[in-house]
Amino acid sequence: MDIEKLTKEKYHLIDGEMNAVFNGNIPNLHDAIQYHMETGGKRLRSILAITTYEALGGRDEKILPFAAACEVLHNWFLVHDDIEDADRVRRDKPAVWVKYGLAHGVNVGDYMAQKVFELVMRSKLYGVDDATTIKLLNAMVTTSVKTSEGQTMDINMRKGGTEKDYMNMVMSKTGHYLTVTMVGAAILAGREELVDMLIEFGRNIGPAFQITDDVLDLTEGKGRGEIGRDIKEGKRSILIIHCLGKCMPQEKKIISDILGKTPEDTTGGDVEMVVALLKKYGSIEYAKNKAEQMQRDAKAIIKKLPPELHELMEFFADYLVNRRK
Amino acid sequence: MDIEKLTKEKYHLIDGEMNAVFNGNIPNLHDAIQYHMETGGKRLRSILAITTYEALGGRDEKILPFAAACEVLHNWFLVHDDIEDADRVRRDKPAVWVKYGLAHGVNVGDYMAQKVFELVMRSKLYGVDDATTIKLLNAMVTTSVKTSEGQTMDINMRKGGTEKDYMNMVMSKTGHYLTVTMVGAAILAGREELVDMLIEFGRNIGPAFQITDDVLDLTEGKGRGEIGRDIKEGKRSILIIHCLGKCMPQEKKIISDILGKTPEDTTGGDVEMVVALLKKYGSIEYAKNKAEQMQRDAKAIIKKLPPELHELMEFFADYLVNRRK
Numbered sequence: 001m002d003i004e005k006l007t008k009e010k011y012h013l014i015d016g017e018m019n020a021v022f023n024g025n026i027p028n029l030h031d032a033i034q035y036h037m038e039t040g041g042k043r044l045r046s047i048l049a050i051t052t053y054e055a056l057g058g059r060d061e062k063i064l065p066f067a068a069a070c071e072v073l074h075n076w077f078l079v080h081d082d083i084e085d086a087d088r089v090r091r092d093k094p095a096v097w098v099k100y101g102l103a104h105g106v107n108v109g110d111y112m113a114q115k116v117f118e119l120v121m122r123s124k125l126y127g128v129d130d131a132t133t134i135k136l137l138n139a140m141v142t143t144s145v146k147t148s149e150g151q152t153m154d155i156n157m158r159k160g161g162t163e164k165d166y167m168n169m170v171m172s173k174t175g176h177y178l179t180v181t182m183v184g185a186a187i188l189a190g191r192e193e194l195v196d197m198l199i200e201f202g203r204n205i206g207p208a209f210q211i212t213d214d215v216l217d218l219t220e221g222k223g224r225g226e227i228g229r230d231i232k233e234g235k236r237s238i239l240i241i242h243c244l245g246k247c248m249p250q251e252k253k254i255i256s257d258i259l260g261k262t263p264e265d266t267t268g269g270d271v272e273m274v275v276a277l278l279k280k281y282g283s284i285e286y287a288k289n290k291a292e293q294m295q296r297d298a299k300a301i302i303k304k305l306p307p308e309l310h311e312l313m314e315f316f317a318d319y320l321v322n323r324r325k
Numbered sequence: 326m327d328i329e330k331l332t333k334e335k336y337h338l339i340d341g342e343m344n345a346v347f348n349g350n351i352p353n354l355h356d357a358i359q360y361h362m363e364t365g366g367k368r369l370r371s372i373l374a375i376t377t378y379e380a381l382g383g384r385d386e387k388i389l390p391f392a393a394a395c396e397v398l399h400n401w402f403l404v405h406d407d408i409e410d411a412d413r414v415r416r417d418k419p420a421v422w423v424k425y426g427l428a429h430g431v432n433v434g435d436y437m438a439q440k441v442f443e444l445v446m447r448s449k450l451y452g453v454d455d456a457t458t459i460k461l462l463n464a465m466v467t468t469s470v471k472t473s474e475g476q477t478m479d480i481n482m483r484k485g486g487t488e489k490d491y492m493n494m495v496m497s498k499t500g501h502y503l504t505v506t507m508v509g510a511a512i513l514a515g516r517e518e519l520v521d522m523l524i525e526f527g528r529n530i531g532p533a534f535q536i537t538d539d540v541l542d543l544t545e546g547k548g549r550g551e552i553g554r555d556i557k558e559g560k561r562s563i564l565i566i567h568c569l570g571k572c573m574p575q576e577k578k579i580i581s582d583i584l585g586k587t588p589e590d591t592t593g594g595d596v597e598m599v600v601a602l603l604k605k606y607g608s609i610e611y612a613k614n615k616a617e618q619m620q621r622d623a624k625a626i627i628k629k630l631p632p633e634l635h636e637l638m639e640f641f642a643d644y645l646v647n648r649r650k
Contacts, residue, residue: 084428103409130455
């Protein structure tokens with residue numbers, strides 16, 4: 001699957017849907033959304049929705065509003081996540097709340113959240129019946145509710161937690177969210193019997209993606225302008241949790257003290273110190289292995305799904321976990 | 326209409342619906358919602374939805390999920406508004422973001438926003454058909470989108486604006502929001518022909534309410550622990566706009582300088598100075614007259630609506646504008 005080629009082919013369809021709901025010109029709202037949405041987004045989520053729908057036999061454009069809604073859902077989360085994590089940089093540019101101020105940052109995200117539902121309800125324009133639209137809306141609400149619950153757990157974990165807490169958090173935060181695209185496609189293709197299995201796939205590939213992301217933060221950064229940002233934010237990633245369970249009491253104190261500092265007070269030396277301890281106790285390897293194991297589990301689930309989905313889902317599973325290794 | 330009596334009678338029904346969707350126990354999420362919802366809320370919005378539905382002949386409980394959704398919509402806005410306005414006190418208690426931190430504050434509001442839609446979709450459990458549920462969802466999205474647009478304009482107006490800008494802002498921010506309760510009731514009662522007129526009523530009573538609120542901020546405060554909070558926040562209320570249009574250049578500079586200060590830097594003396602100028606130029610009277618004019622316009626619209634709604638809407642129009650004069 002050539003994601004760049006597909007993006008070029010479908011980009012205007014997705015953006016056409018988004019433009020239909022973001023069609024105002026109120027300063028610090030519509031310009032802020034455009035600023036955020038244009039910042040290098042690959043429209044991966046909407047492409048996944050469309051290709052899944054087509055693989056399941058969809059030959060019309062009924063999927064477009066839902067596909068665009070998935071894109072807006074993702075970007076709404078990013079706008080608010082940056083506030084919640086005090087991240088000032090997104091995709092190597094100032095985050096929305098930094099550029100437009102905190103008040104607009106919160107409000108812009110809220111507006112986008114509403115547009116997710118407005119977009120799904122546009123499905124009617126493509127001939128989707130009301131009962132199916134309600135199913136799509138339910139899938140969307142379930143996803144955003146689970147993701148917000150996971151986000152709470154993530155913020156709570158700044159104060160500490162076990163690997164079990166971490167896994168619970170990451171399953172909530174990413175388990176539904178990455179595959180809601182495919183769930184919507186299955187509903188629209190009249191293949192609701194696939195939904196549970198797709199969610200099960202998501203509950204494996206989501207954490208695999210997140211753990212990979214946690215590893216990447218230490219090796220090449222996540223487009224937030226620096227390496228080790230998670231350490232500065234005091235995030236209890238699976239790497240940190242593993243290391244804290246293995247290291248000596250005095251090392252544990254060092255790590256906890258560094259994670260407890262504000263991002264501004266955490267020095268480059270602090271980050272290096274934590275990375276050295278993660279390496280010493282094999283925590284990076286541990287996390288990589290865990291991500292690979294969950295990727296394998298996700299791939300085992302693919303085999304239980306209809307063959308027409310295999311290539312697409314294999315691609316997606318590889319793309320999420322391997323792309324930046 | 327005895328709002329206290331009705332609240333006592335219906336409170337458990339509304340809260341039953343809300344408890345059904347806020348039924349988790351994730352720390353800093355469900356406790357935060359409970360903390361916020363319990364802080365002296367009168368459940369006015371849900372009572373209005375129920376009484377409107379009953380006045381239009383509704384004899385079942387189909388309105389309950391929508392009524393509860395209106396309550397959650399209102400409270401979600403309050404949680405995020407306090408962040409956007411840097412208000413630390415809500416109903417004489419610490420605001421959610423102050424008590425639970427900014428990250429949770431943003432996330433709690435997002436969660437509540439999702440639950441608005443989850444609640445509306447619970448209407449099915451009371452026998453509401455899919456087509457009607459979609460209509461209710463559309464009414465809700467239209468309302469929240471308009472309110473967010475108005476909120477953008479409100480934040481923008483901190484840098485200045487005309488009375489026309491103010492009226493545009495306040496119509497967007499409050500025009501749909503206060504009467505979505507009645508709109509939902511009309512839809513569920515099969516009286517969709519009333520919707521446009523109810524919105525027209527809202528576009529008059531909403532601004533009347535907001536202008537009254539702006540006056541109250543100067544005379545007795547809005548439960549935010551102080552008088553003249555809007556001046557500290559630099560809000561360009563209709564009073565300020567009126568005064569700036571009348572006063573001498575040096576007075577204009579004094580007002581602009583005080584509004585330009587941060588809330589922390591604005592002294593009690595600053596607030597008194599602005600209030601003195603508002604009085605000198607009759608801006609408080611002007612605002613009161615404007616609110617009363619719009620209240621009269623709203624009441625003129627009531628007369629065009631079916632007689633069974635008159636008592637209820639007269640009460641509501643008086644309650645919003647006169648209650649704390």
